[in-house]
Amino acid sequence: MSIVVNGLAVDPPGDPRVSLLDHLRETLHLTGTKKGCNQGACGACTVLVDGERILSCLALAVQYDGRDITTIEGLAEGDALHPLQAAFIEHDGFQCGYCTPGQICSAIGMAAEAKRGVPSHVSADLGGAVTLTRAEVQERMSGNLCRCGAHNGIIDAILETVA
């Protein structure tokens, strides 16, 4: 078995203690995914597994053997940015940029969840189709913190691109 990262098959680590985050950064040198709190509180390490957003810091890499991982490095097509990457630039969705890879991967996963009809804490109607209002996006993105305070630009970029 192997882990597929951005379309490339790689070996899982020999030591089961290695997190998916450390495997990406330290072994595969994919340093786009960031280590913030390393305890599941900030969202900087968010990656997509089979299209679903997860926290790579709380994931043992061996658990993801056989799964398909997408990191921030896997989003652009050559020099053509993913539309969400372009929108983050357009809307000043960052200052220092440390939370940005996690924000963007998270937003892509969030859009897929909304499309499937997954409700959120602020959804008035549990049964209906999801409309990504500003309040919905804020709640659904609450797992990604930005200490620079660029949240307004981040939400604008997401609303323009995936809502």
Add this chain to the structure above:
Amino acid sequence: MTPFRYDRAGDVAEAVRMGNAPGAAYLGGGTNLVDLLRETVARPERLVDVSALSGAISETDDGGLLIGAGVRNTALAAHPVVRERYPVLARAILAGASAQIRNMATVGGNLMQRTRCTYFYDTDGSRCNKREPGSGCDARGGFTRIHAVLGASEACVATHPSDMCVALAALDAVVHVERQGATRTVAFGDFHRLPGERPDLDTVLEPGELITAVELPALSVAARSTYRKVRDRASYAFALISVAAALEMEGEQVADIRVAFGGVAHKPWRATQVEGALRGAALTDEAIGAAAALEFADAQLLRDNAFKPALATRTLIAVLNALKTGETA
């Protein structure tokens, strides 16, 4: 992390065989256990990965729901039957953690998550009877804003952190458990323990036992149910107080009611005294307040958590009024 061996179980039989070994622990989504491993609060010799097992949700013959232990929190909250017949469960799950964590976390793991008491995590600086039995409790006399007011002991004042479990307590859920050569079921109210002299034991599970499913009974009162969580920020924070409630009215009187509180005790707190006092009664703010006063009559308050009985009471009044008028969100 201390070294451990990792095995992925192919089925439940293999899992419980592996889990029978001394020092073994089961691994679900890892959202709590990986953190506990990193902090060396948990030091298993062997991890048995059960996250790919028991991933189905099916309707039972008597109109209930059988939820596999490996079902992810997101999938459970989004399930059509849960949203329609057990909205309190969907709302409780959606109030917890973040979307990323809900995508990883399993139902079984949610039941097995450990307290978020900061002294429990502070391996370098604090004594904790839950982490090291007999060492003492530095939460008492420390910062106790998130700590228990009901059912605590001299040894431990920790609270259970789950939102989902508060809903399951209100819904009379049943936990299905398996170990090598035996299966059993545990009523949800009996699954988590009060700390007593053994706060290191969170649940009644024996070594090697594995949660395979959580069963919800058919429960007509649950159709009108909801969950409200009060916390220090609007999202992505543990509860100070939470209320899971279901209500069926007959005219102005309460025909049936279920209430459980989160954030008040070492386990999700089924409020049987509130239910007993309100069943058959007219649903007024005064009646709800009096019922809550019965539940919190024996509350033991610490330095920083004396606000909890009053906050729980106000939250309960708001939730039951919302259910009465049909505003369940």
